[in-house]
Amino acid sequence: MLAAPAVLWLLAFMVAPCLLVLSYAFFQRGTWGGIEYTFTLENFARVFDPLYARIFLNSARIALITTILAILIAYPAAYAISLAPRVRQPMLLFFAVLPFWSNYLIRTYAWIVLLNREGLLNGFLSYLGYQGEPLSLLYTEAAVITGLVYNYLPFVILAIYSTLSRLNPELMEASRDLGAGAFRTFWRVTLPLTLPGVAAGGVFVFVLSIGNFVTPALLGGGRFQMIGNLVYDQFLTANDWPFGAALGMVLIAIMVALLFLQARATSHASGERKGDEA
Numbered sequence: 001m002l003a004a005p006a007v008l009w010l011l012a013f014m015v016a017p018c019l020l021v022l023s024y025a026f027f028q029r030g031t032w033g034g035i036e037y038t039f040t041l042e043n044f045a046r047v048f049d050p051l052y053a054r055i056f057l058n059s060a061r062i063a064l065i066t067t068i069l070a071i072l073i074a075y076p077a078a079y080a081i082s083l084a085p086r087v088r089q090p091m092l093l094f095f096a097v098l099p100f101w102s103n104y105l106i107r108t109y110a111w112i113v114l115l116n117r118e119g120l121l122n123g124f125l126s127y128l129g130y131q132g133e134p135l136s137l138l139y140t141e142a143a144v145i146t147g148l149v150y151n152y153l154p155f156v157i158l159a160i161y162s163t164l165s166r167l168n169p170e171l172m173e174a175s176r177d178l179g180a181g182a183f184r185t186f187w188r189v190t191l192p193l194t195l196p197g198v199a200a201g202g203v204f205v206f207v208l209s210i211g212n213f214v215t216p217a218l219l220g221g222g223r224f225q226m227i228g229n230l231v232y233d234q235f236l237t238a239n240d241w242p243f244g245a246a247l248g249m250v251l252i253a254i255m256v257a258l259l260f261l262q263a264r265a266t267s268h269a270s271g272e273r274k275g276d277e278a
Helices: 004-024 042-047 050-083 089-101 104-115 120-127 141-165 169-177 182-210 214-219 227-236 241-277
Strands: none
Touching: 004 241, 042 050, 042 241, 050 089, 050 141, 050 182, 050 227, 089 141, 104 120, 104 141, 104 214, 141 182, 141 214, 169 182, 182 241, 214 227, 227 241
């Protein structure tokens, strides 16, 4: 009974809309747009057309690069926070999530100010004596990846920190007592035990990045179309709701599959850890 309000909320505002979008995917586009209620599987067949499959693969590549960079940056940050005195850790975590206090669009527009040809980075290079043409940092794939990493980095820091903070310090002490150095202890003890947190943060960033359409539109200038932009265009520009629904459902299926695999891997790792402790 206590869970009923939350369950009803999810059914009304998540499950029902997804089922509605799924039903659209099995109909045809009308002559002037909209939906013609004639059953077809053509929309899902179009999803696997080489043109759209290439956009899926490119989106996955950008999301994967974003995920790797976010993990490489977040792990040292989370590790440093976990090693700080307990009284300082809440303050450090506060600074890690501080960007979330501003709107996503504002944070993305801030990168436009930094990266444009008359922006702060090019201005700083000129101050240092650079006399060449201003660097074209904006509207590039690197700008898109930078924006995605920046916006989703706190999620990875929190996920990794949560596993680091729960580690039993006696395990590291035992490793050092047995003659292992700091690096060997980290590589053989700390890192394997924190992989569930790394996986959780990585999947979270990958799922959010592959479906993102705001950052590619603003920092990519429309030059780097990702699957989120394609879905957005089908609904609001091409007015092809059935095909946009098919694209969206395939994207949701990919996300759900990744989250399911991550949950299974985490559950398996937790089971093995409990077995070892027993």
